[in-house]
Amino acid sequence: MFKIIARDGKARTGVLKIGKKKAETPFFMPVSSNSAVRFISTEDLEEIGIKATISNAFILHLRPGEKIIRKIGGIGKFMNFSGINVTDSGGFQMYSKEIFISSSNKGVIFKNPASGEKIFMTPEKDMKIQLDIGSEIAMCLDSMPLFSHSKKEIEEAVRKTTLWAGRCKKEHDKLQKKQQKENKQLLFGIMQGGIYPDLREKSAEDIVKLNFDGYSIGGLGLGEPREKQYQAVEFQKKFIPENKPVYLMGIGTPSEILEAISLGVDMFDSRLPTQNARRGTLFTSKGKLRIFNSRYKTDKKPIDENCGCFVCRNYSRAFIRHHLKEQSGTGRRLATYHNLYYLSNLMKDARNAIKKKKFSEFKKKIQKIYQD
C-alpha cells in the first residue's frame, strides 16, 4: 500500500498504491470540496500532474448527497478524476458559522444552510457517507480546536477526537467487510493537541493504538508561530510507524510544505494556492507576485518567466490582472491553473531532490525565496 523508495535524512519519497491507483509521495492535494477544484477542470488537473484531490464528505452530503454519487459510480467517476480521491469528514466545518450548531460526545449537529434542516453527524454516519461517496481514502471525524483555545479546551478536543476515532475505526472495519476487495477504502486517523507537546503526545499515542492505514496531523496552520507548528509535526511524527503515510492537514505555503517534508511528511492539502490565485497572489520562481500591483497593468511578461505552464506560455500579466480584477472566470481559471502547476512542480522537484539526496539544499533555496 505504501512503499518508501528513497530517503534523504528524515525526508522520504514513496509510492502510495490503492487498488489500481498510485501516486508518488510527497504530493499536494488541491481542495475539491464540492467534487471539483474551483475553476479547474479534471483535464486541467491531469495536465498539471495532480495525482490526488480532497473532497468534503459533509458538503457532498448536503448536495448532491452521497446516494447520487454512489449511483454514478463513486466520486472518481462522478468527477471524472482517475487519481486518488480523498474525503475529509467535515470536522473542519465546525468553524463554519453557517453550518455548525453544536457538538457533544455523541457527534456534531450541523445545519443545512440552504434549508435550515438540522443534521446530526456521528462518526458512524460519517463513515457510511464517505464509503458511499467512494473515496480511496477516508478521514475520521475529528474535533479540531483553534489556536486561540485554552489548553483545557484543546485537551477536551483531543479526548473527543480519540473517542470518535475509535468509533470511526470500528464502524469502518464493519463496513469494509462487506466491500469487494478492489473497492477497499483506507481510513486515516487524525491527531490533535495544538502546540502543547504533552497533548500532542497523548493524541498521537491514542490514535496510533487504533492502527489506522495512515495518520494525519491536524489543527495546525491556524495562526500559531511557525516554529511551534514545526515542533508539533516533528514531535508527533515520532509516534507514527515508519511504514504508514503521514498527512499534514491544511498546510500550506511552499516553505511550510518543504519544512514538513524534511520532517517526513508525505501528503498535503490546502486551499491556499487556489484561494490565493483567485485573490491575486501568485507563486513564482522568484517568490510571491501580487498581480494587482499597478506595475503589472501594462506588463506583457508571463506570470513567471521560468514557468512552462500553458498560462505562462500564452498570457500576459496585464491580461490576467485585468480578468482577475473583473472577477471573470477566465482570470480565476488562469491564475488557479498556474498556482497549482507551480506547486505540483515544486513537489516533483522535491521528490527528485530526495532521490538525489539534495533535499536540504533544495529546501533552503525555496525557503529563501518564500520567507513566510
Add this chain to the structure above:
RNA sequence: GCGAUUGUGGUGUAAUGGCAGCAUGAAAGUCUGUGGCACUUUAGGCGAGAGUUCGAUUCUCUCCUAUCGCC
C-alpha cells in the same frame, strides 16, 4: 437673453452654524483540512469669491457650472 433647479473625494451619495460620513473605485497588504464569501491599512472632497457670525460646507449676495423650461 430670462426664469427655476443644481453643485460634497475619481464616481455615486449622506449629514451638519462647531472633528464632513458611507459605498464604490485607487494604492498596498492578509489569506493554510467548502465557497465565486472576504478581511486589514493608506491616500483622496465641501465650484470660486465676498458678506453675516466667536465660528460658514451649511445662511445671504455675486460670479461660474450643469440640467430643465420660456422667448
